[in-house]
Amino acid sequence: MDLATVNALHYEDFVNIFGNVVEKCPIITAAVWSRRPFVNFTALEAAISEFIDALPESGKEGILRCHPDLAGRDLQSGTLTRESLEEQAGAGMDALNSAEYSRMARLNDEYKERFGFPFVICARMNDKGNILLQLSERCRNERAVERARGIEEVKKICHLRLQGLVLIDAPNKL
Numbered sequence: 001m002d003l004a005t006v007n008a009l010h011y012e013d014f015v016n017i018f019g020n021v022v023e024k025c026p027i028i029t030a031a032v033w034s035r036r037p038f039v040n041f042t043a044l045e046a047a048i049s050e051f052i053d054a055l056p057e058s059g060k061e062g063i064l065r066c067h068p069d070l071a072g073r074d075l076q077s078g079t080l081t082r083e084s085l086e087e088q089a090g091a092g093m094d095a096l097n098s099a100e101y102s103r104m105a106r107l108n109d110e111y112k113e114r115f116g117f118p119f120v121i122c123a124r125m126n127d128k129g130n131i132l133l134q135l136s137e138r139c140r141n142e143r144a145v146e147r148a149r150g151i152e153e154v155k156k157i158c159h160l161r162l163q164g165l166v167l168i169d170a171p172n173k174l
């Protein structure tokens, strides 16, 4: 879809199409609709980022809590969103051997126990080995550092999801 089409969308369609660019947080999309018209792809992405950055820390943690665990319960039970399933499968999360699966489950639980929100990483930018490594390393961070780190990853996931929906800017037609 090109940007002119995006800018012409009624909010119901806008939320239907873009509602999951931040996982299970359509309120962000619904809020950002009123920032139209977007001059380019970057402006749309920036509007989402600015909304997230303006949230109190509890709101940012809320966003993190809307994310399913990697290789977690939702993957096992088939209840992931379409986007998350594609991302997790792409990083091999649906094909862990039993040792990897147990390690992932143990570290995910440890992380959630320590921080009160789940470990979030952009699966499409990482492979299985790297995800496990980062998970074990990031468990040792301070809570505020991890909250900010998780939000950075949310923005990377959002960037790639948006790219799948909106054509990157063609030069302005004269």
Ligand SMILES: NC(=O)N[C@H]1NC(=O)NC1=O
Pocket (backbone or CB within 6 Å): 023, 067, 068, 069, 070, 083, 084, 085, 087, 088, 118, 119, 120, 121, 122, 123, 124, 157
């Ligand atoms: N927990 C977590 O990072 N979840 C995700 N990451 C990603 O790229 N897609 C997800 O669902």
